[in-house]
Amino acid sequence: MQARTTLTVRQQRLGSELRKLRERAGLTSTEAASLLGGPQSRISNIEAGRYAVSADRVRTMTRNYACTDDAYAEALASMTGTRPRGWWDEYQELLPPAMVDIAELESQAVSLRVAVVIHMPGLLQTTAHARAVMAESVPPMRQHEVEHRVSYRIKRQAVLYEDTPTPYTAVVHEAALRMGIGGPEVARDQLAHLLEVSERDNITLLVVPFGEASFPASGQPISYASGLVPQLDTVVLDSDHACVFLDAEAQLARYRAVLDRMEARALSPSRSRDLIRRVSRNN
Known part of the structure; x- marks a missing residue:
């Protein structure tokens, strides 16, 4: 997966929100990666906004982090994918x-x-x-x-x-x-x-x-x-x-x-x- 070279505020914000959820769940990035079935570097890059992430993967991550706020989880999922040009x-x-x-x-x-x-x-x-x-x-x-x-x-x-x-x-x-x-x-x-x-x-x-x-x-x-x-x-x-x-x-x-x-x-x-x-x- 190719890393982004420039990040928008939206991309950075999605990553930071996923990091907040992980930390509130008391999980390390290594533990979160294990739940997701990938290397620790994938979690780090997603949280930094450097890697794109699908809506389904965000939903999986929010479940792994015991997020019970469905509206919040869906709002995060809506921030994924390729942003249409504005x-x-x-x-x-x-x-x-x-x-x-x-x-x-x-x-x-x-x-x-x-x-x-x-x-x-x-x-x-x-x-x-x-x-x-x-x-x-x-x-x-x-x-x-x-x-x-x-x-x-x-x-x-x-x-x-x-x-x-x-x-x-x-x-x-x-x-x-x-x-x-x-x-x-x-x-x-x-x-x-x-x-x-x-x-x-x-x-x-x-x-x-x-x-x-x-x-x-x-x-x-x-x-x-x-x-x-x-x-x-x-x-x-x-x-x-x-x-x-x-x-x-x-x-x-x-x-x-x-x-x-x-x-x-x-x-x-x-x-x-x-x-x-x-x-x-x-x-």
């Missing part, structure tokens, strides 16, 4: 791998939650706003690099407008509304876009106003993608230097709590729209 694959040679993985993660999510303080949520940005953000990167990107990233960001937004759109909740601090990125015209168009998309049934936009002293987050954007089962949820932390994917149970619980508290501090959807209108009038 539109994001065309960006594999153009963007950092972790950035490309975000689109695949969003496409598979049951629901999405995000929270931002300074910038607009990526899935709610206009093309002009996204271009203005990319143009301020340090070190500066060449124009074609800016355009690659802008087109990628806009294509990611399709998950919100499909026939069965993904439920999406975004918490935005008032600071982001007043940044004026790209100048007055771009800023007004961005705010108008927020008002328009916030009327969609699948999008909930909540604004945390200035004066809300108790605020449980830093300026780092947080994205929470819900999987087919809670065990397959993923947190993405975005920074200037990298995207970090988190999936440990304690990490997921922590960021669910952070997002819950941020949403509780925010205005209602209707009051959030009122604040956006007031900011827009003052631009």
Whole structure:
């Protein structure tokens, strides 16, 4: 069996979940391999995501590991096999791998939650706003690099407008509304876009106003993608230097709590729209 040379987040996640199940069952990789009828190296490579594994084999492994959660086992089985090519694959040679993985993660999510303080949520940005953000990167990107990233960001937004759109909740601090990125015209168009998309049934936009002293987050954007089962949820932390994917149970619980508290501090959807209108009038 030929090992993969590049791994997607999905492939790595399947391997890590199988490793968690094995360790909870108190089995070594050698013992697990014996139950599966193969060498220890096969288990190690499957858990590392380097080897493909069939759905039936994953089901066998979950039974060997005494997993009694059928929904979880079937969700793992659904992650196997050859992944159909997605539109994001065309960006594999153009963007950092972790950035490309975000689109695949969003496409598979049951629901999405995000929270931002300074910038607009990526899935709610206009093309002009996204271009203005990319143009301020340090070190500066060449124009074609800016355009690659802008087109990628806009294509990611399709998950919100499909026939069965993904439920999406975004918490935005008032600071982001007043940044004026790209100048007055771009800023007004961005705010108008927020008002328009916030009327969609699948999008909930909540604004945390200035004066809300108790605020449980830093300026780092947080994205929470819900999987087919809670065990397959993923947190993405975005920074200037990298995207970090988190999936440990304690990490997921922590960021669910952070997002819950941020949403509780925010205005209602209707009051959030009122604040956006007031900011827009003052631009």
